[in-house]
Each structure stands twice: as structure tokens, then as C-alpha cells.
Amino acid sequence: MRIFAYAVAGWLVLVGAMGILRSRNLIQATVSLSVAQSGTYVLLLAIGYQWEGRAPVFSPGSTPTSDVVDPVVQAMALTDIVVSATVTALLLALTIQIEKTHHTVDPDKLQQLKG
């Protein structure tokens, strides 16, 4: 339990990288990249977790306490998610553009085209 959360974060990065490697389609490579990036969210939130800690949001009606999970890593994870979405959008747009000029989205065939 002590390291299980960190191990899962590492596994996500690794399996995502493997997906990029074995992809035969640039869309699959992009999706795999976003899986790899989700490993960083898990890592960040795992670092900030505290047993029995509450969420760092003191909604109206609740009393503030210092026994909360770390809000700083949560803010970073939030930024991470938004950046991941913008990267995915750009890569998908590039995929569409590559398909228009080279008529294929297979990375291996694209490499052959360059010679």
C-alpha cells in the first residue's frame, strides 16, 4: 500500500509509452500519449494524499481545518489536465493535416515516404 499508488502512476506512463511505440496509427499514438500523461495526475495526487484527510474545499456550512489533503498538487494536476487536452487537440489537428498531405496515418509508412 505504501508504494502501490506510485507504482500505478509509473505503470500508466510505461503502458502509454508502449502504446505510442506499437501504434500503427497516429490517432492511437495520441491517445496513448494522453494515457501516459494521466500517470502524472495520479503521481501528483498520490504525493498530496493524507489518510483520513478531507478535501481542501471549505464549502459554505463547513468549518475550516488544517487536516486536508495537499491543495497545491491538486492545483498542479488541474493545470496538467488542461494542458494535456490542448496538446491532444494540436496532435489530432496535425494528424488530420498529415493525412491530407501523405494519405496515410501509419507512422511506419510515413517513415518510408521520407526515404
Added chain:
Amino acid sequence: MSAVLIVVALTLVAVGATAVVFTPEPARQAVTLSVFGILLTLLFFVLQAPDVALSQLVVGTALVPLMVMLTVHKINQRHR
């Protein structure tokens, strides 16, 4: 209790990620990616991060799979 929930959520996320990567067709990948997004959302809720969970729900379960689906549609259209 929370320990059990966290272990279950983490295991589901690890399995879900593997499933997304090994889904053969990009069109189906958009669906598995969306399911993976929900699993991550669950994990973030369990880890007491509602802000991140909400963000993951709207971005990872709706926005990104939608863009993937539209890209797949565009490319399949041209290869027909």
C-alpha cells in the same frame, strides 16, 4: 474503508489504461478512453480531489474522446 476504496480505484485505473492502449481500433479507443476517464474521475474523488475530478470528467470523458471521435470520422471518410 478508504484504503480499500483507494486500492480498488487504483487497480481499476491501471487495468483501464492497459485496455485503452491495447484497443486495436481508434474508433473503439475513443470509447475506452472515455471509460478510462470515468475511472480516473472515481479515483480522484476517492483521493479527496473534487476539483481535479470535475476537471477530469469534463475534459477526459467528454472533450478529448469527442475530438478523437471526430478525427477518426474525418480520416475514415477520406479512406472510403
Added chain:
Amino acid sequence: MSRRARLLVFALGAAGLAVMFAFAVAGMPPFGTSEHPYRDLAVPAALQHRTANVVSSVNFDQRALDTLGEEVILLSSVIGTAALLRPTRRESRRPATRGGRVSDSTTLLSYLLLPVTVLIGLDVVVHGHLTPGGGFQGGVVLATAVHLLYLAGRYESLQRLRPLSWYVWTEGLSAASFAVLGLVGLALGSGFLANIAPLGSFQSLLSAGTVPILNIVTGAAVAGGGVVLLAQFFAQAIGTTQLPTRRSTS
């Protein structure tokens, strides 16, 4: 490089990464530790500025400069995607392809869901300093809500509701006002993006100073950017007679 050679290189790299990651994890505090030095600084700082949602306080007050950087990333990605997906002349003449028939109940449901989703999006943005949520989450909800009209099988009415130039301007001006609000803080002598507005009373709608203002500005920027982004992909996938980028940006 052959696939086999590539796999070998990957295996070596992955093994190296795994070993280094294991060392790093061994040196990290155990999962669920009660020692969080950043938390101990961030929570009092948020309470001092009467912000109930500490995560919002970190994003829009304590680390507001980073969020400005994030907005610039979003803006550049929207510009980049719009430039890449600019329709060619041949494509722009192609008539819109008709989707499959949509049942009346789906249309009705989508029409009913649209205002509800827009309200939820606005609610998430406006209460970002009190409850989970904020400009980023609410903005994405708003951008996606507009596209429910596609689900309703009304791509034409979607285009009418979506004069893209409005959203382009919304995105640009909101991102700019974020920076201007920062400069106001500098002009008042408190520093760039300092929390300068009256703090109000804790846990009420008017509290947390500039945090809700920056949240609303961010919500507008993300909603605008999200609509522009999705519109580019929809235009590619469905093929439209409207020129989304060329007409609106010139």
C-alpha cells in the same frame, strides 16, 4: 529502424526508467503521510484571503502567474489548431454531409438539456471560489453544451448559434483581461496579479477578492477557446459550407 529493434530500445529505456523511478519512490514520503509542508502554507494563505476553495486560491491567487501562462498555452493551442485545420478551397465548396436521421425524442431531449447544461456551466464558474469547480471546468462544460445542438441533429442551428468570430474574440479578450487585471495590481503597488479586490466575508458569494473575477474571466476564455477548438474538428468531420476560420479571423 525495424519494429524489433525499436522494441529492444524501448525495453532498455523502460527498464532504466523503472529502476530510477523505484529509487525515487523509495526516497519519497510514504503514501498518505500527514506531513505536507506546502499544504501547511497554502491553507492559511487561502483563509487569510477568505477563499473557501483552497485549490482555487492556489490557482487564481497564490499561483495566478502560472495560470496566466496556462491561458497562453490554451490560446496558442487554439490558434495552432485553427491554423492547421483551416479548410482548403476544395473542401470549403463541398456541401455539408447529412448525418443519419435523428429521432424526435433525441432532438427534444437535446433541446431540453442545452439550457440546463449552460446553467450548470455558469454555476460551476461563478461558485469556483466556494465549491469544487471554477473557470476551467465550467468553461469546458459551456463549450460542450453548445455542441448538444449537434446531437439534436440541428447542425444548421448550431452554426447560427455559433458565429465563430464571437467566440474567437471572447477567447482573446478574456485572456487579455486576465493580464490586464494583473497589471492593475501592479499599478496599485501590490504586485502583478495580487489579490486587490475587497475580500468580502468568508464562504459567501462575494468573497475571496479577485479569485471569482479571475474565475469568470478564465471561464469565458476556456468556453470561447473550447467552442473554437471543437468547431474546427466538427467542420473537418462533417464538412460545412461555412468557412469557420477564414471569414471570422480576417
